[in-house]
Amino acid sequence: MRLYFFSPLITNTEIAENVKTIINSLRSAGVFVVASSDENNTDFKKEDLERMNETGEILLDKMDGIIVEASKPDQEIGYLLAYAISQKKPLLYLYQKGTPEKVAQGYLTKKNTPQSVSMKGYTKSDLVESLLNWVATQGISRQEKPNIKFTLRITPQIERYLNWKSKKRKLAKADFLRELIEEIIKKDEEFKG
């Protein structure tokens, strides 16, 4: 899943910190984020970019959603909002509580605003939660972080096999085992039930 994240050039330290938090939280949740501060950092291949450039496609259309940090007014925010609405693309309009921009607020409360556009005021303490809740509601799968340690004793034969397999698949042994278990979980109807 890919999201485009836009924030204007910010001099306010607190908002700049929030911007960092937004990008880091999204990335930790397994979302590929193209940030306006680093637009060249995409996961498109060079030949795909060249093809899209030739055929007239717009990279924004290739994003699954857009997030804007709108605490500071910027002409680009109105553009992205308009673009997202016209293309029915999910957009999250984030602003630090106490700094909402009146024009967008007025517009976004109108009845004709599509459900795909959400406006959310945040505080430093609920920013990550607001962000990830929106990501979840958009059907964008959040990857759980494998942060639970687990000791597994194995036989020398299993070790030999893991060494051979991980080399062959160019995967860490732990990643290989995680993938294997995830596959089993996917197929386990009883567990799902």
Added chain:
Amino acid sequence: MPATKPKIALLFCGGSGIITDRGVQAVRQAKDIKAWLDAVPELSLIADIEPVFVFGGDPSEIQPEMWVKLGREIFKRYQKFDGFVVTHGVDTMVYTAAMMSFMIQPHVKPIVFTGSPLVTTGSEKKPQDLSGLITDYKSLGVKANLINALQVATMDVGEVCIMFGNRLTRATHTIKSETPSFNFFDAEGDTLLGKVDFGIKLLETVKHRTDQKARLLDAIDKNVQLVQLYPGATPENLKNMIDSGAHGIIVRSFNTNLFPDSFRPVLEQAFKKRIPIVAHNSFALESKKKKREYIVVNDMTFETTFVKFMWSLGQTKDVGKIRILMWENGL
């Protein structure tokens, strides 16, 4: 968004077809504007828009008189507005955009042309009739074109330009794209002014806004006729045009030898009658330019040459001055 939004005049000149739940909706008459704007309320997020109706027919019906009307409507608002967006049918958009480049000078503010290839004739089509059309055209991003054009009109651009697909091109350098894609237009010589990726990115080639005072130079002479040279072409056709009272003639000529020798007497006749003849060929050698009998143009698109000739003839009847105007660059 800034606290106060830019003021943009949106001029309807055809090419306004958008797909809505009710079908293809276009502005064919002034009374259609309100419903059209209601279908794209998101435009108001970018700018405060004043709609202006100019023309609602098919792009093939565009007449030079309409160019004058459009130029006057833009100029009337030139001081008060931050920029201008013109919707226009794709078939003749390049001609109209190029003409605006000559009519309103110098280029102080953005005048951005864009449009829709969707043709709406007769009554509104019902949604069920549109399934094929929507499949074919949804990705053409008609609304996206509009939004991109509107955004360009708010930016630091002092140009008449065309926004289509992911390209922003200078009106006088724009040619119809030969390969089928969402980019209907190309920039001659590969000189784009900007592109769209995650937003509008202006390139170094773009000219910026200035504080200069613009003038409206809307006199044009539409009595221009066109001759295409081909193997076996005889000078009679050209002679007939001279005799019929054409004020100017454009000849799409050959590459290296612009005219066959058999045309010399007729060209001499035109020169004596003070009827300017423009020989257009993008590949004509520079050394061919110094001809007394005709004006060689090799550095402009055909469409730009055509409208510039009409415009030059409107500014002066002096063949020497017309030659200078046709050779002047900077637009």
